[in-house]
Amino acid sequence: MAPVIAGRIGEAIPVAVIDFLPQWPRAHLRGTSTSIDAANLEASTRRQLRPLSSGLVPKRTSMTMAASFVRAASRHAHSSKRLCRTPNLQLPSRQRQSLLFSRSISSTAPRRAEPSTTGPISAPNPETPGGPLATTISPTDSTFTKHVQQDSNLINKAPDTSLGDDYETRKIRHYTVNFGPQHPAAHGVLRLILELNGEEIVRADPHVGLLHRGTEKLIEYKTYLQALPYFDRFDYVSMMTNEQCFSLAVEKLLNIDIPERAKYIRTMFGEITRILNHLMSILSHAMDVGALTPFLWGFEEREKLMEFYERVSGARLHAAYVRPGGVKADLPLGLLDDIYAWATQFGDRIDETEELLTDNRIWIGRTKGVGVVSAADALNYSFSGVMLRGSGVPWDIRKSQPYDAYDKVEFDVPVGQNGDCYDRYLCRMEEFRQSLRIIHQCLNQMPPGPVKVEDYKIAPPPRAAMKENMEALIHHFLLFTKGYTVPPGDTYSAIEAPKGEMGVYLVSDGSERPYRCKVRAPGFAHLGCFDQISRGHLLADAVAIIGTMDLVFGEVDR
Template identity: 85%
Template sequence: MRKTVFPLPIRNSSFFFYVNSLWKLKMNNKYLSAMTLPKFSKKNDIDLMRTTITEVNEDGSVFDNNSSNVNSKIRHFTVNFGPQHPAAHGVLRLILELNGEEILRADPHVGLLHRGTEKLIEYKTYLQALPYFDRLDYVSMMTNEQCFSLAVEKLLNIEVPERGQFIRTMFGEITRILNHLMAILSHAMDVGALTPFLWGLEEREKLMEFYERVSGARLHAAYVRPGGVSQDLPIGLLDDIYAWATQFGDRIDETEELLTDNRIWKARTVGIGRVNAMDALNYSFSGPMLRGSGIPWDIRKVAPYDAYDKVEFGVPVGQNGDCYDRYLIRMQELRESLNIIYQCLNKMPEGPVKVDDWKVSPPPRAEMKENMEAMIHHFLLFTKGYCVPPGETYTAIEAPKGEMGVYVISDGSERPYRCKIRAPGFAHLAGADMISRNHYLPDMVAIIGTMDLVFGEVDR
């Protein structure tokens, strides 16, 4: 058995610390008398500003960590990782049980960003509920809107015009690039690579400008709506998107040059956070977390929506299920998204961008200035809303992080009776204990980064 000795006032030091009764109480009176303290000379004086703790054995000798004594093994202890940790990607609190630096157990505590979104939606019309979805995964906004809009359209039994479908698909892939840039490069920054993150922010600014030009907002766009999109593309936007796409491939190559064969990056990701196919299915993983384990599941392929059945793209799949495989998948998905954007630019048809039903989508502003009926429809749409036939539906899309699903129940009124949101990050975080077990504490940072967590959707 060993005892812990806390340093008492030391002479010949520039800083003096005097033990008081309060300090003794906090230490549960587990201090030794001055007789058992090791004697310090002026030569090996201790700087008490470093809060040094000396461990001694029963005989008074200084405890040696390298000793082969069985009784001198470090005991298990518990630490808090977050919620203020810079690598937690939000308000994540992990309670880690450690043996030295080895993780024995990880217990994620969620709910610190809970805002009651699902309950708030029950008190809003279907159109008023749409902006709440922008605030869920606030890194990939339009795909959240797309999921809810598809669910409402299924209940209303309406079909979006072809031009509206292609616009949704194009901006869905722009959103995927926005998300993967943040996911890959913030992951790299967490393990020490700073340069790619700054390059990625520059590209994200260009894409947010496209958001702003179609909706007026850089982040919370509310552009994709039930029935189509809020308005047509401004003049010249397609040309600017094409000009951006021609140079973005070079940026992907530059990022891969810095990371893919970097020995430090591979040391931090290869073999870290391995998930086999069975565990990935049991924990309901989706997106890159599932495809990294070798399962080629992509909702855009197996259940196409909008214009995904009119474009061609590949589904990258990993082999080892580790952080490095998931990084490679996201890098390849950047290229596939760029390919889809090219196809949407080339195949973009003419025509309306939303359904021609004034009870669901607002009439044109020019029409409202001349037609009283159009003005009345506009007023009723944004005040009372529209009644959705009774029914229920579960609609899922392939969001950048995985399967984003919405289960909507309608009772025939203009407000949802229930709206359950299935966020991919919630399922991924549930597997944090399984993924991180028997890894070391620094590996937890790489594992959180590869999960691509955003707590707006996890806590809801």
């Protein structure tokens, strides 16, 4: 049964009749400020309703408009909220009568608002005695948007101060946000569960393992030579340094010394790899905080270095060039000249990048004072590499425990002062220049001679010898099928990788396969203290902190 409006004159009239009024006064419908005389409006309403007396309104319903409704309409004619009105539908009398008692409008209250107790009480419905109550007009406030009753469940409800706290401070404080792994600044498959107070990070929970492949267990089922390509897949931005770390550990167990030329080649390509890594680190970090130009400029230099990788190993990414016993093959003709030509012009590219970033006020604002780590905390968190030197600790394994040809070259170790993201950026920019300095020395001091040990049980014989000597062919076949035995023992080998201290703990049981190979990845220790570093910073600062950590999840998850 359609709700009705109780009237003072005559009986009640259904509200749905308003939908079928052919010509409702325009001033009342649009809520303009035009004043309407109540008597004239009532008379006009009676004239409008008179044609509807046949078929639309029940017999017991009077066709007079309630004067109270007219007064209410004229009183609210100035309101900005207009009354609803549907077109005059030309339907058969039976359908219009059913529609009349099935539809109603409410022009005074929201759809789900609770009924007000301050207005008239709902009257019994005259159409269905004993049925649902008839709906009456409820008084509204001046804004015409909510009930006068303040305790109703409305959006613009008055503040509740019953708890005694300040209303402005009683808001939702902490909420959880998932950062990554789809986020472009997550650097792979990083997932952070951040607890935020507004935009301030209260707690950060890094989730690792999305790139876990069980590599350390797979190495136990491979020979020492077959295990080498797995190290290219750990830190897939610093490939040859990973190979170098594993090769040094195997050479310690084998108790062999590689030729001098192989040491210089390893050292030179180790610094080329460091430049490759720092280019990716700084440029992607700058792009994460909004600077796109350095990324485009720097990748042109990375392409040139990738070409050097391809010329010595045949692969741009997973080289497998540095092997136990030396390197895979000697340098091709003309490569040293091309490396020298590149090194002479790369210094200008470093200066161009610094012009874009170092004095940029936006870059300074996003990195200075962000992610500060003291020297004591950096040591307690087991930091290494730039993350440790940026906090003022001058620790570099190339200086303290030199390997290969690092004891024969001169270079400086850049150290930061404040331990923030800006200092770590400056350390990496200075390491560009120190790596160029080492490359120049390797080019000038490169000795002639072999590039691998001449023990054919460890390093494969040359192709020419395999065509002339049957014993060399047998050695080659056994080396790549069965492998070589390593004396029982264990050792730990550490190098200064571009991201920090890369370590390999290798255990041999005297067979052709490692009994255990444990990899110490620098990024895992750095990510472990993200919670302590990021607390108190904004959500946008989390991107800057992740970028300065230089994370690659191939080595973090392994």
